[in-house]
Amino acid sequence: MITLDYVYIVAGLAFAGFAILSAFDRANRKRFGNAGFWGLLAASFFFGSYLSDLENGILVLALVLIGGFGGLGLGKPQTTSPEERRESAARRGNGLFIPALIIPAVALLGTLFLKTAHLDGIQIVDPKQVSLISLAFGIVLALVVAMLWLRPPLLAPLQEGRRLIDTIGWAAILPQMLASLGAVFTLADVGKQVGIIASDYIPLDQPFEAVIVFCLGMAAFTAIMGNAFAAFPVMTAAIGLPLIVVKFHGNPAIMGAIGMLSGFCGTLTTPMAANFNIVPAALLELPDKNGVIKAQLPTAGLMLIANMILMYCLAFRF
Numbered sequence: 001m002i003t004l005d006y007v008y009i010v011a012g013l014a015f016a017g018f019a020i021l022s023a024f025d026r027a028n029r030k031r032f033g034n035a036g037f038w039g040l041l042a043a044s045f046f047f048g049s050y051l052s053d054l055e056n057g058i059l060v061l062a063l064v065l066i067g068g069f070g071g072l073g074l075g076k077p078q079t080t081s082p083e084e085r086r087e088s089a090a091r092r093g094n095g096l097f098i099p100a101l102i103i104p105a106v107a108l109l110g111t112l113f114l115k116t117a118h119l120d121g122i123q124i125v126d127p128k129q130v131s132l133i134s135l136a137f138g139i140v141l142a143l144v145v146a147m148l149w150l151r152p153p154l155l156a157p158l159q160e161g162r163r164l165i166d167t168i169g170w171a172a173i174l175p176q177m178l179a180s181l182g183a184v185f186t187l188a189d190v191g192k193q194v195g196i197i198a199s200d201y202i203p204l205d206q207p208f209e210a211v212i213v214f215c216l217g218m219a220a221f222t223a224i225m226g227n228a229f230a231a232f233p234v235m236t237a238a239i240g241l242p243l244i245v246v247k248f249h250g251n252p253a254i255m256g257a258i259g260m261l262s263g264f265c266g267t268l269t270t271p272m273a274a275n276f277n278i279v280p281a282a283l284l285e286l287p288d289k290n291g292v293i294k295a296q297l298p299t300a301g302l303m304l305i306a307n308m309i310l311m312y313c314l315a316f317r318f
Contacts, residue, residue, distance in 0.1 A: 001122065004129045005049065007136040012045030017158040018165055022075055030073030034166065037066045041173060060177070067170030075166045077159035088150075099146040103138035110134025167282055171274035174226060178272065182230020186237075195238035204239075207248040208312050214239040215308045218259050219266035219300075226272030228263030235259065250315040258311040265307065268300035269293060 019039035025031045040063050048056055066072065080088075089096060111134050114125045125133050143157060153159075165172055194217070204210050214235055221231035240259060244250040267273045270293070277292045288294070 001126055002124060002133055003126045004132060007129075007132055008045045008048070010136055010140065012042045014158070014161060015039075015042035015045065018042075018162045021077065021155070021158060021162050022166075025075045025077065027076040028073045028166075030071060031075070033066055033071030034073060034075060037063060037072055037170070038165070040066075063170075063173070072166070072169050075162055077163045079156070079159050079163060092150075099142040099149075102142040102145060103135070106138030106141055107131065107135040110137055164283075168279050169282075171278050171282075174272070174274040178225050178227045178230055181225055182227060182233065185225075185230065186233045189237075190234050192237055194234060195242060204243055207244070207250070207316055210239060210243040210248060211308055211312045211315070214244060214255075214259060215262040215304060215311065218263040219269075219304055222263040222266030223270040223272065226267070226270055226274065228260055228267055231263050231266070232256075232260060235263075244311075244315065248316060250311075254315040255311065258307050258315070262304055262307045262311075265300045265304040268296040 015038045019035045019037075019042055022028065022031050022034035022038060025034075028034060040059055044056070044059055048059075051059070110125070111131045114134060115127045115130045117124045146152075147157070202209070202213055204213065217235045217239060218228065218231055221234055222228045225231055236256070236259070240255050241252075244255050245252045267276060271278050271290065277296075278289060280286075281289045281292050286292070
């Protein structure tokens with residue numbers, strides 16, 4: 001059976017390739033920092049399941065030290081020139097979108113049909129991870145199609161990938177780090193402690209008061225952790241379940257759905273959501289690295305207010 005471990009191997013091979021190519025990139029004065037960072041990340045994919053919690057923690061701290069103290073530089077991989085890329089794009093036209101479209105198509109089809117697929121009575125894919133495994137299938141297939149069609153140099157995918165990942169830098173692994181932080185918060189009963197503090201210092205005798213605190217808390221914790229999925233268990237344990245659902249008999253489905261939307265309002269306002277707010281600015285080479293956030297602030301504020309009103313109007317009436 002194909003499990004998530006195979007996806008980890010594919011990802012580890014990619015990052016190992018970035019590390020090796022970075023080490024030989026003499027145009028990057030921080031090439032060994034890049035090589036160490038991406039090499040450690042590759043090691044986490046290859047061996048993370050076999051390392052102890054302490055060893056994985058040391059590996060993460062090493063990544064933080066390299067990234068936090070400016071150990072990463074911008075590599076200059078040997079790739080095509082802008083003129084060559086423009087000429088290739090003009091010659092092939094919209095057909096260049098085919099490899100990109102293969103990825104979501106395979107991911108969707110795999111999610112729909114591989115969950116119950118068997119071969120000689122054996123399940124082909126782990127049904128619990130079928131979406132991620134299908135996404136990996138799509139990426140590999142798109143790469144094969146692009147290589148056979150475009151006939152680039154053999155190392156072109158790794159060199160272009162390294163160019164992109166160096167542009168993003170340490171922010172590329174921030175979502176993974178923040179998701180881990182959310183799991184730590186859940187295990188540490190942070191939600192319970194937040195609920196105790198909120199009950200001690202904030203009057204929560206009316207449903208609307210609980211809704212305001214829950215929605216604001218979702219936005220605030222998301223802004224801190226950069227991930228609404230990490231904030232959700234904390235605020236649900238603190239306010240959502242004990243007050244909105246149990247005390248005031250609110251609808252848990254409506255509470256959860258609108259609560260997540262409130263968290264996404266926090267996503268719009270924080271550099272911690274690097275993949276949404278910092279990476280696009282870096283890739284587009286915007287003069288203001290926080291320009292995306294500044295443009296989104298008014299929308300985030302209006303949507304948060306709208307979510308509070310919607311939750312109050314709907315959660316206690318259905």
